[in-house]
Amino acid sequence: MKRIKYLILGVMVYLIFLVVLMPASVVLRFVTLPPQVKINGVDGSIWHGSIDTVQAYGRQAEQVEWQIHPLSLLTGALNLDVNVGNRNSAIYGKTNLTLTPSTVKVMDLMLQTDSQTVIGKARLPFRSEVAGEINLSVSEFAYGQPWCERLSGHLQLHNLEVNNQFGDFPFGSFRLGMDCDQGDVIVTTTEKDNQIGVSGRLWLKANAQVQLQAKIKPTNNMPANVRDNLNFLGQPDAQGAYPLTYSGRVPGL
Known part of the structure; x- marks a missing residue:
């Protein structure tokens, strides 16, 4: 025995x-x-x-x-x-993952990359080309339908510049807050978080649909070519802010 x-x-x-x-x-x-x-x-x-x-x-x-x-x-x-x-790689990051049969959880995510790596070969509207550095920091994320159950983090864009058939637009740096609402990813920014006076919110919804409700108000740091094209956005409100709205599929997808 x-x-x-x-x-x-x-x-x-x-x-x-x-x-x-x-x-x-x-x-x-x-x-x-x-x-x-x-x-x-x-x-x-x-x-x-x-x-x-x-x-x-x-x-x-x-x-x-x-x-x-x-x-x-x-x-x-x-x-x-x-x-x-x-730190010299096109994609640099680290995180802790927890995988279960029902969900995926991400903790303490740090990711550094650039816009060209993220966009890849996607075709953007107006033949746009985007340049800039991207830093993503997520303290907590839990997958849920369609995108998330929980999300807490922020996204920083540095030296953001868009070039297209209308000209060159150096937008500078942005700080974007990220959270979750009923499964949608919510991205927010205020005038204090960027140098061109953008404030508002973006919803990333199911089926790669996106909704943007924001406005842009001229600032002393706004590049002249950006200021000169604000009239294409419509009429400013009583505070001098121009509307930034969009509803549809994520550009490039």
Whole structure:
């Protein structure tokens, strides 16, 4: 009887070590990826591994690393830390993820990239080209229909510039607050959060629909070519602010 117990214990220990030390490259052989996603240079185990490059939908992330916290499995969840790139990479970020059968939670997300990486090959209205740096910070996010159940964070845009058939528009820097309302992502800004006097709110809704209700009021820091084109937005209100409204699909999608 003791021999059987020892045998069973030995088999269990062997299986545990087998799972813990299983190479990530072996596991990924059994994973069917979308045709738009390619990975190269897989190293390490499923618990602590790395990927040299991940190509997805015309964008590329480098030096993707993850580390799973095994004790989280006891609660029926998968908790892991994820790091992407370095400060010289096109995409640099880190976060803590919790995955369950019903939801995805993100904690302490930090992401640095640029507008060209985000926009990719999407065609924007008026043949617009956008340049600028993007810093995203999210303290908490929980997935829900259509986008979120909880969201707390902010988005910073630096040296934002739009070039199109109407001219060059250097908009400068923006700080945008982010939260969640009935599943929609809400993005807000005030006149104090940017140098061109924009204030208002944007709703990101289901099916990539977006609604914008905002206004722009001339400031001393507003570039002349931006000020000269404000009349195209309509008539200003009593405070001298011009309307910024839009309702439809996200431009470029």
